[in-house]
Amino acid sequence: MTLTGKMLIGRQPLCGTREAIRAINPATHTPMEPAYAGGERQQVEQACALAWAAFDSYRETTLADRATFLDTIAERIEALGDELIERASAETGLPRPRIQGERARTCGQLRTFARCVRAGEWLDVRVDTAQPERQPMARPDLRQRHIPLGPVAVFGASNFPLAFSVAGGDTASALAAGCPVIVKAHGAHPGTSELVGRAVAQAVNDCGLPEGVFSLLYGSGHEVGITLVSDPRIKAVGFTGSRSGGMALTQAAQARPEPIPVYAEMSSINPVYLFPAALHARGEALAQGFVASLTQGAGQFCTNPGLVIAVQGAALDRFVNRVSELLPRSPAQTMLTAGIFSAYAEGVEALTRHARLVAQGQAAQGPNQGQAHLFLASADAFLGNAHLQAEVFGATSLVVACADEEQVRRVSEHLEGQLTATLHLDEDDLVPARTLLPVLERKAGRLLVNGWPTGVEVCDAMVHGGPFPATSDSRSTSVGTAAILRFLRPVCYQDFPDSLLPTALQHSNPLLLRRLLDGQREA
Amino acid sequence: MTLTGKMLIGRQPLCGTREAIRAINPATHTPMEPAYAGGERQQVEQACALAWAAFDSYRETTLADRATFLDTIAERIEALGDELIERASAETGLPRPRIQGERARTCGQLRTFARCVRAGEWLDVRVDTAQPERQPMARPDLRQRHIPLGPVAVFGASNFPLAFSVAGGDTASALAAGCPVIVKAHGAHPGTSELVGRAVAQAVNDCGLPEGVFSLLYGSGHEVGITLVSDPRIKAVGFTGSRSGGMALTQAAQARPEPIPVYAEMSSINPVYLFPAALHARGEALAQGFVASLTQGAGQFCTNPGLVIAVQGAALDRFVNRVSELLPRSPAQTMLTAGIFSAYAEGVEALTRHARLVAQGQAAQGPNQGQAHLFLASADAFLGNAHLQAEVFGATSLVVACADEEQVRRVSEHLEGQLTATLHLDEDDLVPARTLLPVLERKAGRLLVNGWPTGVEVCDAMVHGGPFPATSDSRSTSVGTAAILRFLRPVCYQDFPDSLLPTALQHSNPLLLRRLLDGQREA
Structure with a gap:
């Protein structure tokens, strides 16, 4: 397939008119063809108009048809074959096996949402039947289902060129909910985005859906993104990226005459707790597991373990020493973009001013190669210095040595919100772990025992x-089937004649849903 | 029970130090005893500290204990007896039977949430069991439940002194979710608020819960409210009131270092569609039903029918004429406060400048009595003038006469978001109604056929x-059991030993929940 450098406004490939972006192979620092000219306001509006025109019919597609559409996108992506793997690998510096795995995950995710759509639980159908004889007032017939919010703007992520980009989790869940999607491609992998975007557009066509169900935009600055989020026809936003980027979109969404929800996944340092018994019994294995998780994918995961928390002592010293032996064997790895590499270097530099550098990975052998780093700080230092909690996107972590369990708790209460928190524990650690758990539940979305948060x-x-x-x-959540719930809202139908009710709510329950009927869940 | 004029900081009655508010009987314009001195920053912070201290233990109360607590609040409110009815009626100008009905609704609402808590569906338990042999990677054991967001600030509403105030829908649903609640009482019914607040505090005590589960604050200006919403320990806000009030709280919540969700129920004019066949066949009944709904409770409902939309012609003329005969028989009614009365007068005055006044209710016989009004405008005028879409809180409605069904559609697309939309239709109206339905689904949360939105x-x-x-x-939603979902967030537990899992997620399913287990809903 020849890359065209064009956006997709519905089914129409269209060349932008603004400054172009061009992928740069981060391993070689070489610009790649073609150039992707950025969209202008009018092209964004055209995509929004198409999405809006498609919304009412797309949202009433049958569960089967919508599921088939998601399955078809997966097939179309698979049919791109090796060209997609090659391009994505070249644009991101990520090795081929990683991209192959990510493609499997992306297509699996689309098929998982297809199953979720078919099951229909997300409709959350509730029926309270009429009680005309009730005193002092008759009860009407009331029926609730969920409908999609409207067209959704999705911003592709740099670190998952497939699984969190054009046909990634946000797109899959929004399409599953019945929302047309307009994707603003991430500037780091425009070719990958075009390939996947064309696969989605083909699936739209294959399934006979209105073309506005999907559009793909490019843009080098903020104009396309802000125009998109500000358009009155856009009703929700999905974003994965930096804290500043997420906050800018949230502010734009809140400043609209009609504010809309923004689902921005932004910043997390993912604390890992090493409890005493576990640290004592298997410090070696923990050190190995930690280094593997820290350096995986050059540390470019939102769930990268950027913080290690433990009570000080000989066992923690042995762990730090062992990591300090392992880390220097870890090769520097090409990062996704020059910008991410330089931000990483700045983040490491900032940490150097506030914490003690205890180990480094191998030095860079080529452009944009990130070197792993391990820092150490006392709990007092951590509690007194907000810099130590800033995310450094890459293979850098900070060990916080606490005086005792009470200080572990104080450090934990001091943490900002997190995607994950990990507990390494043995039987003898259950009591302190149980004490800490309420704090971690308040701080994080996922808690892990004896694993690593990446993955x-x-x-x-x-x-x-x-x-x-x-x-x-x-x-x-932005991953998993519950992600569909982000793009839905409830609507109640009171005393509707059956012929006017949506299928999901009709008396005969034609979709065979397990409704909440007069307070009881149907079997 | 002697009213004390004191706030409740946990179980401690405390006198504010700031400017006092005092209820004013709107029917007689007489101030009522006692004075309620407003809280200061430090007292707000004290309530927040208690709520925060109570959170971790309150949120892990058993389903049975939490349900009993809600039932106990209902009992304690009923035990207030006639004093509550008297006081609420005097403070609001609402007749005793209305207040009695509202008390029944309030207590019924608490008991409905108790049932909802016991059923436990809101936990949304999902279990994906481990697949250690899966290729290319083992799947861990993953379990999801929902936990409460944290302490919630609730702002009482003027027009429902019981059902949407101290122990109203927001409080009931937040407590049901496991969130401590701090109520800022509405200044119009401080005595009612004190009575109900003390009933809640007694229930906290009866059930042996930490005192911080509930506090009650007063304040005459914005200080208490903004301090409350800005406190880092508050994690969500429930509000029912004006658009400007809701927006101010939303902005304060967004401006925090950690933004939090605000559930503000603000402004709705609740369009009522009169379709041709229904209008032709039963214009008389529609006129009677409309006037009854419009004037109920002096029109002080967020679901008051403030807009009537129909195709022009003889049938609509007859409807307007009949309403114009009925409305002058409708007595003026005491409004909730002098402020609401004067805002209503201003709203009517503004409409007079933009639409044609066609009928009025009886003139006022006493202070603060709102007179019903009916206005008429063409669809062209409505489409060209945003003033005609502003909510006038009270018994005033605007009839918009459209040239044809297409103009009905354009008027509908032009509407802002609504709580309700009502369709009056007969068999012959089903085709145009079905055409309009997608627009109305996008515009409103509840759609009614052949009823009235009040109620x-x-x-x-x-x-x-x-x-x-x-x-x-x-x-x-802020009414109904789904309101509990507003105050919850999902947490995932990965590879947890059973002894560390919360009860809801343990392998033996001790709560007998119908979990989503490996993709299948348990029977």
């Missing part, structure tokens, strides 16, 4: 979310 | 919510 399963029970600033809205 | 059932299927500016968050 996010796409399933029903996953929560990839958490209190601010991990996300802008802790009431939701 | 909001507390049940599972109710939606009292809707797109902005009806509310600040269309993804939720």
Whole structure:
């Protein structure tokens, strides 16, 4: 497939008119063809008009048809074959096997949402039947279902060129909910975005859906993004990226005449707790597991373990020493973009001013290669210095040595909101772990025991979310089937004749849903 | 019970230090004893500290204990007996039977949430069991439940001194979710608030709960409210009132270092559509029903029918004429406060400048009595003048006469978000109604056929919510059991030993919940 450098306004490929972006292979620092000219206001509005025109019909597609559409997107992405793997790997510096795994995850995610759509639980159908004889007042017939919010703007992420970009989690869950999607492609992988965008547009066409169900935009500055989020036809936003980027979109969304929800996944340092018995019994394994998790994918995961918290003592010293032996064997890795690499270097530099550097990975051998770092600070220092809690996106972590369990608790209460918190514990650690748990529940969206936070399963029970600033809205997850709930709102139908009710609410329950009927869940 | 004029900081009655508010009987314009001195910053912070201290233990009360607490509040309110009815009626000008009905609704609402808590569906338990053999990677054991957001600030409403005030819908749903509640009493009914607040505090005590589960504050200006919403220990806000009040709280909540959700129910004019066949067949009954709904409770309902939309012609003329005959028989009614009365007078005055006054109710016989009004405007005027869409809180409505069904649609698309939309239709109206329905679904939270929007059932299927500016968050309802979902967030537990899991997630399913287990809903 020849890349065209064009946006997709519905089914129409269209060349932007503004400054172009161009992918740069971060491993070689070489610009790649073609150029992707940025969209202008009028093209954004055209995409919004198409999305709006598509909304009422797309949202009433049958569950089966919508599920088939999601399955078709997965097939179309798979049909892109090796070209997608090559391009994504070249644009991101991520190795081929990683991209292959991410493609499997992306397509699996689309199929998981297809199953979720078919099951229909997300409609949350509730029926309270009429009680005409009730005193002092008759009760009307009341029926609730959920409908989608409207067209959704999705901003692709740099670190998941497939799983959190054009046809990634936000897009899949919004389409599953019945929302048309307009994607603003991430500037770091425009070619990957075009390939996937064309696959989605083909699926729209294959399934006979209105073209406005999907559009793909490019833009080098903020104009396209802010215009998109400010357009009255856009009703929600999905974003994965930096705290400043997420906050800018949230502010734009709040400043609209009609404010809209923004689901921004932003910043997390993912504390890892090493409890005494576990640290004593298996410090070596913990050190190895930690280094593997820290350096995976050059540390470019929102769930990267950026903070280690433990009570000081010989066992913690041995752990730090062992990590200090392992880390220097860890090769520097190409980061996603020059910008991310320089931000990482700045973050490391800032930490150097506030904490003690105890180990480094191998030095860079080429452009944009990030070197792993381990820092150490006392709990007192951590409690007194907000800089030590700033996310450094990359393979850098900070060990916070606490005087005792009470200080572990104080450090924990001091933390900002997180995506994850991890507890390494043995049987003898259960009491202090249980004491700490309420704090961690308040701080994070996912709690792990004896694992590592990198690696996010796409399933029903996953929560990839958490209190601010991990996300802008802790009431939701951006990974897993519960992500569909972000793009829905309830509507109640009172005393409707059956012929006017949506299928999901009709008396005969044609979709065979397990409704909440007069206070009882149907079997 | 002697009213004390004191706030409740946990179980401690405390006198404020700031300017006092005093109830004024709106029917006689007479100030009532006692004075309620406003709280200062330090007292607000004390309430927040107690709420925060109570949170971790209150949120882990058993479902049975929490339900008993809600039931106990209802009992304690009923035990207040006639004193509550007398005081509420005197403070609001609302007749005794209305207050008695509202008390029944308030207590019924608390008991409905008790049932909802016991059923435990709101925990939304999802379990994905481990697949250690899965290729290419093992799947961990993942379990999700919902936990409460944290302490909630509730702002009492003027027009429901019981059902939407101290122990009203927001408080009941937040307590049901496991959130401590701090209520800022509405200044118009401080005595009613004290009586109910003391009933809640007694229930806290009866049930052996930490005192910080409930506090009650007074304040004449914005200081208490803004301090409360800005306190880092407050994690969500419930509000029912004016658009400007709701927006001010939303902005304060967004400006915090950690922004929090605000559920503000604000402004709605609740369009009523009169379709041709229904209007032709039963214009007389529609006119009678409309006048009854319009004038009920002096029109002081957020679901008051403030807009009537129909195609022009003889049938609509007959309807308007008949309403113009009925309305002058409708007595003026005492409004809730002098402020609401003067805002109503201003709203009517503004409408007089933009639309044609066609009928009025009887003139006022005493202070603060609101007179009903009916206005008429063409669809062209309505489409061209945003003033005609401003809510006039009281018994005033505007009839918009449209040239044809297409103009009905354009007027509908032009509407802001609404709590309700009502369709009066007969068999022959089903085709145009079906055409309009998608627009109305996008505009409103509840759609009614052949009823009147005043009257909001507390049940599972109710939606009292809707797109902005009806509310600040269309993804939720403030009435009905689904209101509990506003105060919850999901947390995922990965590979937890059973002994560390919360009861709801333990392997043996001790709460007998119908979990989503490996993708299947348990029977």
